[in-house]
Structure formats: C-alpha cells, structure tokens
Amino acid sequence: MCISAAVIAGAALVASATGAAASISSAKTNARMQKYSIDQQNKQIKEDREIALLQAQEAEAARLEEFRRQRAANLAAVAGSGVGQNISFLEGIAPAEERALRLDLRNIRMGNLMQRNRMADQIKVNQLSRQVAGINARNQTIGAVAGFVGDAASIGNAYNDTRGA
Numbered sequence: 754m755c756i757s758a759a760v761i762a763g764a765a766l767v768a769s770a771t772g773a774a775a776s777i778s779s780a781k782t783n784a785r786m787q788k789y790s791i792d793q794q795n796k797q798i799k800e801d802r803e804i805a806l807l808q809a810q811e812a813e814a815a816r817l818e819e820f821r822r823q824r825a826a827n828l829a830a831v832a833g834s835g836v837g838q839n840i841s842f843l844e845g846i847a848p849a850e851e852r853a854l855r856l857d858l859r860n861i862r863m864g865n866l867m868q869r870n871r872m873a874d875q876i877k878v879n880q881l882s883r884q885v886a887g888i889n890a891r892n893q894t895i896g897a898v899a900g901f902v903g904d905a906a907s908i909g910n911a912y913n914d915t916r917g918a
Contacts, residue, residue: 758915762908769904776897784890791883795876802872809865813858820854 824847 758912762912765908766905769901769908773897773901776900777894780890780893780897784886787886788883791879791886795879798872798876798879802869805865805868805872809861812861816854816857816861820850824850
C-alpha cells in the first residue's frame, strides 16, 4: 500500500511541477510578446512623429512661399499700373498680411507640437504597459511556485496520512 501511495504522491508532484513550469513558461512568453509588441508600437510612433515634423516644416515652407509669391504679384501689379497711390494701399495691407502669415505659421507649429505631445504621451503609456507586462509575468511565476508548494504540502500530508493508516 505504501508503494502505491508513494507512486501516486510522486506522480502528483510531477504533474504539479509540470503545470507550474508550463504556467511560468507561458507567463514569460506572454510578457516577451507584449513587450515586443509595445516596442514595435513605440518605434512606429517615433517614426510617425518625425514624419509629422517634416510635414509641418513642409507646410510652413509652402505657406511662406505662397506669401512671398502673393507679395511679389502685388508689387508687380502696382509697378505695372504706374499709379503711385496703389503703393500706399499695399503698405496698409502688408501688415495685415504679415499678421495673417505669422498666425498661420503659429497654427502649423502649434498643431505639430500638440501632435508630437500626444505621441510622446502614447509612448509613455506604452512604456508603463511594458513594465506592467513584466510585473504580471513575475506575479504569475510567484503564483505558480506558490501553487506548486501548496500542492506539494497537500500531497505530503496525504502521503503521511496513508503511511500512518
């Protein structure tokens, strides 16, 4: 009777250890995959952030070019008209155009800054999620080891009870 109880106890310990090992392996694999996924997301966000900066710079350059083109066309029209009063008219309009240009450029820069800040926030959230994945894997490992220890104690008590009987 003791031999069969010992075999049963041994088999139960092996099964419990196998389950604990599988749980630990699964937790570590899941954490690695989550971390890899988050790292890839962060890499993509950083690339998108650089693209957004380039697009904002291109939009600024296009707006400046449009302003310069419009100003040159206005000056050419005044020069071609031969009427001196038009120059004073353009001098009155030029400050308003320049204010509009500055406002447009500020809006472009502000939009880009807000977009870059959102992306930076997402990277921070992803980094926190990456840390949480590691913490969860450690907790699952601790739980698996504790479960194995509890199983081993139960099996040991059951074996001792059969030996005493």
